[in-house]
Every structure is written in C-alpha cells, then in structure tokens.
Amino acid sequence: MMRQAGRYLPEYRALRAEHDFLDMVYTPALAAEVTVQPVRVLKVDAAILFSDILVVPHAMGMELTIEEGVGPRFHRPLRSAAEIAEITDPFSAGRLDPVLEAVAATGKLLAGEVPLIGFAGAPWTLACYMVEGGGSKHFAKAKRLLARDPDSAHALLARLADASGRFLEQQVRAGADVVQIFDSWAGALGPSDYRTFGLPYLARTVARAKDAGAPVIVFALGAGWALEEIAEATAADVIGIDWHTDAGEARRRLAKYPVAVQGNMDPTWLYASPKEIQRRTDEMLEAFGRDGYIANLGHGILPDTPVPGARAFVNTIRGFEP
C-alpha cells in the first residue's frame, strides 16, 4: 500500500506517541520495527522501509522538521542560485547511514519471509520541497525557479538525481530487494515541462539505481499522460499507476513495453464498507490481470483509514482467484 506503515495502524501510533518522526526514521531498530508492522498485522506480501524521501535533502544540510498534521518543512528553503550552490554532498558526513542500517536491521527481522522495498524521491519532487519549503497547492515558488533561472534548476536536479540514485544503490547493497522512486509532484508540471525538468532526471536516477541489480519501481503521481514516455526513458521494471488512470487503459498503453504495473485503487475507497471494498478490489484485479502486476493502492494510504478497510483490501487481493 505504497507507504504501508503509518498513522492508520494503532501499533504505529503507539510507538509514534513516544518518538519524533525523524528520530524514528534515524533509529534503525525503531524504523525496522515499524517497517515490519504491516507484514505482521495485515499479512501484506512485501515490506516498505519506514523512512521519508526528504532524508536526502536533509543530509544535504537543509534543516528539516516533519510534524503531524503540518507536513514537512525546510526552514531555509532554496531561493537563489547561491543557496542552491551551498547544498552539500549528502554522503560525506554519513548522515544517511542510519537509514541504511535500518534497511539491514529490517532484513534481519524479516529473515526472507517477504521482500523489502527501499525508496527515494525523484529529483523534481525533492527540488519542489527544497525550493518551496514544504507542501504547496501550486508549487509556484518551485515553478518560478524553472521560469526565471532554469540553469540553477537543472544544476539542482542533476545533483538530486545523482544523490537519489546513489542512495537507492546503497539501499540495495544494504539489503533492499526492490527499490521504488516516488515522483509525487510529477503532476505539478505540464507535459513539456516534465519532459524538460522531470523525466530526464528521473531516468538518470533509475539508471544509477539499476547499477545495484535490483528491480526498480517508478511512481509518478499525476503524470498518467506520460506512462509510455516513462517506460521508454527510464526502462524501469515496474511503473506505478495512480488512481487517476484507468487500469485497462494503462495496460493497453504499456502493452508493448517490457514493464510490470502496480496500482491503483483510490485510497479513499478504504473508507467504504468491507463489502464495497471487496467489490472494488476485485474489479481492480480483473482489470489489471494477473501477469506482471503488483496489486496496490494508486496513492499513499490516508492517515485515518480504518484498519478493517485496509484489511479487506489486502485479504481480497490474497484470496483472488482469476
């Protein structure tokens, strides 16, 4: 379910009540514990590392807080070419080592029971947060950078592609079986701009991540128009389909590419009755078909999702007999 661990699980909330979000991310034993919770509670058949895409910019020297209900915040967002030039190498001070240790610790807890998925943010999405300072409706500040100083934008995106790609490579070497790249704000760019500022850097991240040999999943939220271009440009092993895109259409459009698909139920439907969830999940499974398919939500699970809703979704998938 994209990011599985989260506020919807009481087991997670119990731990979270005692610890700051980023402290949990950077404490390998806690991160590993939270990572395996959904495997134990819901019997999902893969674990997704408990972490955050913003650990990379954080390791680049940007002061970060993540508050419940407020979201992530960079206290000094990047607004000028000089500020962009000042960000540091995220690997030089070992600030990402605890995340890699969390990967290793999770591997031990899982003991091969289910695969572990590592992840990182796509360059455009990371740049959005770093320039904007946090979430945003229009990402006007980030996009203003593209309009006014495209050279600085390209420089930032190139650095982020190398950082994310290398970080994914390290996660695989630390024990991740699969890695996923989230381009959560792909939909903030129109086609022409995504081709200029999004796709090339996404492709560069995937290429670097692939050096470690594990399969790569790309999820570009809000860029349903770009499925074919993502398949061609990145050669990703799996493409995540968001809930804005019709399952049958995604299958048709990607039929000629050697790529599996993942998705795509609207997480809002986990608010419905278990019976309605079962009906919709079955519809999704039929529409995607069994081969080269990872059943999943089409966006991250919402924090107030009822556990019985999540359970109905997972159980329907586990019991599916096409």
Added chain:
Amino acid sequence: MMRQAGRYLPEYRALRAEHDFLDMVYTPALAAEVTVQPVRVLKVDAAILFSDILVVPHAMGMELTIEEGVGPRFHRPLRSAAEIAEITDPFSAGRLDPVLEAVAATGKLLAGEVPLIGFAGAPWTLACYMVEGGGSKHFAKAKRLLARDPDSAHALLARLADASGRFLEQQVRAGADVVQIFDSWAGALGPSDYRTFGLPYLARTVARAKDAGAPVIVFALGAGWALEEIAEATAADVIGIDWHTDAGEARRRLAKYPVAVQGNMDPTWLYASPKEIQRRTDEMLEAFGRDGYIANLGHGILPDTPVPGARAFVNTIRGFEP
C-alpha cells in the same frame, strides 16, 4: 485568463482594500467595475463576471466566508444526510439576484465592446466544498461521503445540477453572452468515480444552461483523460484544456467532435521573462491552430502574477499571425 479580475491587478487590489470579497461580489456596481478592469487594462477580448462559484451554496443557506490567503470556508459543512436534506432552494429568497444585477450592470458598462462570460460551479466541485468545508488536499471527507452514503451524494449532486444549470440560464437572460462551468475538482475523482458522480451531473448542468441559447464552455480541471467523454456526455460548445494536457493531443482526441477548445498555458509561466512568455505563447497558438480555439491559460491566474507577464501573454495572442 479564466478568472481575469484578481489580486494580480493593482486596480483590483485598490478596490479590494476597501471591501470584503463577498460584498464586492454582491454589490452590482462594484462587481461590474472589477469585471471590466482587465478589458481596460490588458485589452483582453472578453470579460468574465467577477463572482465566485460558491454563491450558489451560499444562497442555499450555507454560511460562507472568503478570506484572502485562507480561501473559502463554509462554517457548517454538510456531514450527514440530514444536513444535506436541510439545504434550501437558492432562488427562493432572491439571494442570487445581486449577481444577476451585476451581469446586467456589466453589460451596460461593456456596451457590446466585448462579450461577457458568466459562470457557475459544476455539481461535484460545489459538493466537494460543501462537504469538506473548504479547499483540501485529498477531499477525503467529500469522498468519504461517496464511499459511505452514495445515495445522499447523488441527492446533493442532483440538486446542485439543477441549481447551477438554472443559475447559468438566468445569467444568460440577464445579459451573459457565454457561460462557463468550472469543475475545478474533477481531478479529485478517478475515471470510474467521475463517470458516476461527476460527469452525469455536469451534463445535466450543461443541458439546463443550454436552454437559454448561449454557448457553454466546460472546464474540468485534472480530467484530461475525460475529454472525449465530456464532449459526448455534455455536448458543450467549448471544452477547456488544462495545462496538464498536451495541446496537440487534445486537438487529435477531440477532432471528431463538434467542439471548440480553450486553453492551456500553465499560469506559472507568466512569472517568466516577457520574451520567454512570448515564445511559449506562440508555441501554444501554433499547437492549437486558429480554428475553433479560444486562447487562454490552462488554469486560473495566480495572485502574484506580474502584470507585464499577463500583458506579454495577451499581446502575443492579439498579435498572432499564423
């Protein structure tokens, strides 16, 4: 430029500093004055009524405030079937009359110089605001209503379709030459849900609006996948293309329908230099071609848009020689 009057014009801000937003909407002389500002300042070739889509739910008895930087807020959002049943007929107390008077007053000011565009919200978008209470990232409350109580959702949407349709009809009778329907949150629903909760009520609104004989523009933001279905289901005269959709693709997909198109520059690009704006505007004009086309932005203009940016956009369009 979708909503033309707005915070980016100093002439507007000067008036706005002295009046509450909704007071301006409901004072015909002020609304008319603000409506014609962009015609005078930028020489755009149509005027769009200064108003808000939420005047309809407001007239249905829902207490509303609209604050700068905060956005619209319904103080008692609809959360139950009983609350939905309590909303009143928006026409019974004449609460929309000042908006219709603003249409008539604007008609007098314009004196036929350029056409006047009236507008209303699509049922799904109005329902979103009414249930959520304001803007939202996921519209989880509105979508929870669809998941848990679809019958109440359908009842609300049907009432809104009739109300919006009738309001548009009245605007045409008051002097609007064209009307536009904004489905600003179309993108909050996946294809299957939009077909159930969005499109049928949008079509019902258009059908009613068409009774008055003026052309109807439909703009469903974030539903680029649905262009053909919108053309078929609504028989709208013009379909607005948002900036997420490639211009050439929109033209190809709509070629067999008797529909004009409108759009679609990303308003963020009005932050760029006038030269870059000119280049991008020319690209847009070439991509859409001249026939059956209304040059426009692909989303509402942002409040901090520099006036020279808006001017470069308009002037490039006015000077275009294909």
